[in-house]
Amino acid sequence: MSKVVVLLHLTLDGVMQAPGGPDEDRSGGFTHGGWAQPRGASVVAALGGIGEVGGMLFGRRTYESFYSFWPNQPDNPFTAALNSNQKYVASTTLAEPLPWINSTLLAGDAAAAIAELKRQHAKNLLILGSGTLVQSLMRRSLIDEYVLAIHPLVLGTGRRLFVEGLPPTELRLADSKTTADGVIVATYRAGEQ
Numbered sequence: 001m002s003k004v005v006v007l008l009h010l011t012l013d014g015v016m017q018a019p020g021g022p023d024e025d026r027s028g029g030f031t032h033g034g035w036a037q038p039r040g041a042s043v044v045a046a047l048g049g050i051g052e053v054g055g056m057l058f059g060r061r062t063y064e065s066f067y068s069f070w071p072n073q074p075d076n077p078f079t080a081a082l083n084s085n086q087k088y089v090a091s092t093t094l095a096e097p098l099p100w101i102n103s104t105l106l107a108g109d110a111a112a113a114i115a116e117l118k119r120q121h122a123k124n125l126l127i128l129g130s131g132t133l134v135q136s137l138m139r140r141s142l143i144d145e146y147v148l149a150i151h152p153l154v155l156g157t158g159r160r161l162f163v164e165g166l167p168p169t170e171l172r173l174a175d176s177k178t179t180a181d182g183v184i185v186a187t188y189r190a191g192e193q
Contacts, residue, residue, distance in 0.1 A: 002054055002121035003144035004114065006134050008161060009036040009043070010150050015158035016131045019151075024065060025159075032155050042179035043149045053085055054123025057114060059130035060091035066128075067100045088117065088125075090133050111140045118142070131159060138166050145189050146171065152182040 009019035018024035019036030026033065036043070058066070066082065073079045087103040090110035098105055106113040114137060117125060124145075127134055137143050171188035178184050 002118050003124050004057070004118060004127065004137060004142055005124050005145040005147060006127045006143055007047075007147045008129065008131070008134070008149070010148050010161055011035065011153045011155050011158075012150065013154045013156065014160040014162055015155045016129075016161045017158040019129075020065075025061070028157075028159070030158050032158060035153060035155065036149070036151055039151055039179065039181045039183050042181050043183050043185060046149075046177045046179050046183070046185045047147070052123045053126045054121040055086040055088055055117065055125050056082070057117075057125050057127045057130065057133065058087060058089045059133035060089065060094055061132075062129040063087065063089045063091070063094075063098075063100075063103075071100065088114070090114075090130075090136075111136055111142060114142055115140070131161060134161070135163065135166065138169070141167065141169070141190070143190060145174070145187060147185065147187050150184045150186060 008016050010016050015032075017030050018026070018033035020034065021037070022033040024033045070076075070079050070082045083101055085102065087100060088106050089098060089103060090106045090113075094105055096105045110133065114125070134143065169190055171190055173186060174189045175187040176184060
């Protein structure tokens, strides 16, 4: 059985919205997009490897954002990893065939489909971004591990990861690293004492 591992950038006040670029997600009038970019390279270096990945999970918005950029970066090793990994996409508006190679649309209830994927796979299922999907899986206790890059920044506005109405969850700190520019990369595991 696999684990669902979430990799997210957060501010100190828990904002996860649009870390990658100014136009990544302007919903709700958000104007701080790209806030993680100045410290992005140090986070990548601190992450090292993320272990063996049996597939990647995406919400529609993140999938479309990644697809618009990564296949067009042929000299980047991350492109090859994204292209070769199986991508599972939770969406009620997309239809198959999906445009990016090795992509499968999760039909019906995404949380139920992901619970089934966990049973079928031996290697981890990785979620990059996809905050709405992450929160829906949190409500069903399907997240096993959080790798959070916590940036020394308070934005005061924007969509947050941990919102009211999520079930109480006890997490155990499994690892932490601090980058030279003050980002804490913390790995938390759910359901462990």
